[in-house]
Amino acid sequence: MRKQLDRWGSLADLFLKAECPLCQRPAADICPACLKQLQQCRLPQPSKFWHPPLPVLAWGSYGGALKRSLAALKYNNQPRIGRLLGHHLAEAWLDSPAIGHSLVKPLIVVPVPLHATKQKQRGYNQAELIARAFCDRTRLPMSQGLRRDRATEAQFGLTPEERMQNLANAFCVDDRFRKRHASKTVLLIDDIYTTGTTARSAIHVLRQSGFGVAGILAVAKAEMQG
Ligand SMILES: [Zn+2]
Structure with a gap:
């Protein structure tokens, strides 16, 4: 009997510890209230920014619950949020079939990489989690074709020229990727x-x-210009 009670006790513990990663209220996953707030961040026209010179498709506007979700994903060790956001991004893509039809095939999805040191600290690359969930839904192939060889300072507060300088040669294309996917058109994926x-x-x-690069898909688009 005692053993039975202990077992129920630990099950109850497990249940009580399950909380919404955004508001910490008890829930098995993101709670309905937070999900609703997240939906309010959705852009009415995700493909509005899909035009040269840099086509961008974004699911939502960076702010409110979406900003909190991305912060929790990156800084509070909440990788499960990446899956949800990746599915949202897939919805935006699937709702914009004209874009898919206009691109030179075959396509390959490449997440924007983090520098190895940063990825080690965080335990994962949030863009990769988003890309994986995106590819589960869209059935597009994904490859980690890029590496970030140089740690870059935080971009915040820099002028556009300083940002460009800061990032020059930060990325390099993986050799195996170059050989295996040479004829494919790349779709980049990033969180913001x-x-x-x-x-x-x-x-x-x-x-x-x-490589041909079609554009970039992002979960959130910030309003900032530059
Ligand atoms: Zn919540």
Whole structure:
């Protein structure tokens, strides 16, 4: 009997410890209230920014619950949020079939990498988690074709020129990726799109390696211009 009670006790503990990663209220996963708030961040037209010179498709606007979700994903060790956000991004992609139809095939999804030291600290690359969930839904293939060889200072507070300088040669294309996927068109995936400096730097090295790059898909687009 005692053993039975202990078992129920630890089950109850387990249940009580399960909480929403955004508001910490008891829930098995993200709670309905937070999910609703997250939905309010959705952009009415995700493909609105899909035009040259740098086509961007974004699921939501960076702020409110989406900003909190991305912070929890990156700084509070909540990788499960990456899955949810990746599925949201897949919805935005699947709701924009004209884009998919207009691109030169075959496509390959490449997450924007973190520097190895940073990834070790965090335990994962949030863009990769988002890309994996995105590819589960869209059935597109994914490959970690880029590496970030140089640690870059925080981009915040830098002028556009300083940002570009900061990121110049930060990325390099993986040799195996170059050989295996040479004829494919790359779709980059990142968590947040702000000024486009990171995307431009990644696109630059991919193009230098002979890849076609269609554009970048991001969960959130910040309003900031630059
Ligand atoms: Zn919640």
